[in-house]
Amino acid sequence: xxxxxxxxxxxxxxxxxxxxxxxxxxxxxxxxxxxxxxxxxxxxxxxxxxxxxxxxxxxxxxxxxxxxxxxxxxxxxxxxxxxxxxxxxxxxxxxxxxxxxxxxxxxxxxxxxxxxxxxxxxxxxxxxxxxxxxxxxxxxxxxxxxxxxxxxxxxxxxxxxxxxxxxxxxxxxxxxxxxxxxxxxxxxxxxxxxxxxxxxxxxxxxxxxxxxxxxxxxxxxxxxxxxx
Numbered sequence: 530x531x532x533x534x535x536x537x538x539x540x541x542x543x544x545x546x547x548x549x550x551x552x553x554x555x556x557x558x559x560x561x562x563x564x565x566x567x568x569x570x571x572x573x574x575x576x577x578x579x580x581x582x583x584x585x586x587x588x589x590x591x592x593x594x595x596x597x598x599x600x601x602x603x604x605x606x607x608x609x610x611x612x613x614x615x616x617x618x619x620x621x622x623x624x625x626x627x628x629x630x631x632x633x634x635x636x637x638x639x640x641x642x643x644x645x646x647x648x649x650x651x652x653x654x655x656x657x658x659x660x661x662x663x664x665x666x667x668x669x670x671x672x673x674x675x676x677x678x679x680x681x682x683x684x685x686x687x688x689x690x691x692x693x694x695x696x697x698x699x700x701x702x703x704x705x706x707x708x709x710x711x712x713x714x715x716x717x718x719x720x721x722x723x724x725x726x727x728x729x730x731x732x733x734x735x736x737x738x739x740x741x742x743x744x745x746x747x748x749x750x751x752x753x754x755x756x757x
Contacts, residue, residue: 533752534579535744539700539723540570541586541715544707544731551731557602562733564610568617573737575621575655582656582698586715590630590664607661608638611645618645622654628694629663658695665717668694695719702747704740706732724750 542563549559567585574583588603611625618625627642634642642661672692676684700716700723708729712720726743728735 533701535701535747536579537582537584537698537700537702537719538574538580539584539586539703539716539720541703541705541713542567542732542735543705543709545733547707548731548733556599557606559733560603560606564606566732566735567610568614569737570735570740571623571655571657572617572621573740574657575623577655580655582658584628584658584660584695584700584716586663586713587659588629588661588663589714590662590667591714593633593662604634604638607659608641611641615645615648618649618652618657622652623649624652624656625649626656626658627661628658628668629661630667631661633662660715663715665712665714669718689718693718699723702726702743704728704743706730706735722752724752 545559545563546556547559548562549556552558570585571583574580587607592603593600614625617623625645627646631639631642669689671694672689673684675692676688681688695716698719699721700719702725703712703716703720703723704726705712706728708727710727712725724747726746728739728743730739
């Protein structure tokens with residue numbers, strides 16, 4: 530059995546486009562279905578006995594390379610998602626937080642994100658984090674630059690951890706859907722001793738039942754953190 534409880538779960542949600550293509554649908558339909566899965570997984574995590582934080586890789590710094598029409602759709606869908614989810618956040622006790630460089634988003638979307646964070650900040654069942662315009666290298670670089678600007682000459686690991694956007698404890702388990710086996714610049718610092726699980730399931734087909742099976746697999750592992 531795992532010697533540490535699962536407190537921080539991180540998920541790279543991959544496969545929306547392929548899911549839609551397999552069904553002859555527009556990629557946007559895959560994103561819409563994927564948003565429904567985020568709702569289901571978040572609700573499950575909010576009820577889980579040990580999970581305190583669930584971080585979802587929603588939009589990377591590299592995703593701007595996608596067609597403008599798809600990016601515009603994703604921005605509108607995010608705004609709608611946050612608006613529609615607010616009652617659920619409150620009912621389920623979920624505190625919402627966004628990480629990443631939000632300056633690239635419209636002022637109205639930035640305000641929606643800030644408002645949602647403010648209105649849910651006192652909820653305690655789960656911290657749901659969406660990584661938006663996020664890159665792990667950029668996060669670490671920004672943290673180091675902040676510490677330098679603050680006058681730090683020599684940095685410790687604790688210094689860097691405290692300056693990151695995500696000082697919510699290291700990741701215990703990182704899941705990636707769709708069969709790809711890489712972490713794609715996601716939470717590089719926080720994933721240093723994570724357990725990894727790669728599933729071939731496309732994100733829109735991912736279910737809480739599969740998550741339960743993955744959590745069982747996690748609890749059957751022994752985490753040594755470099756020890757014996």
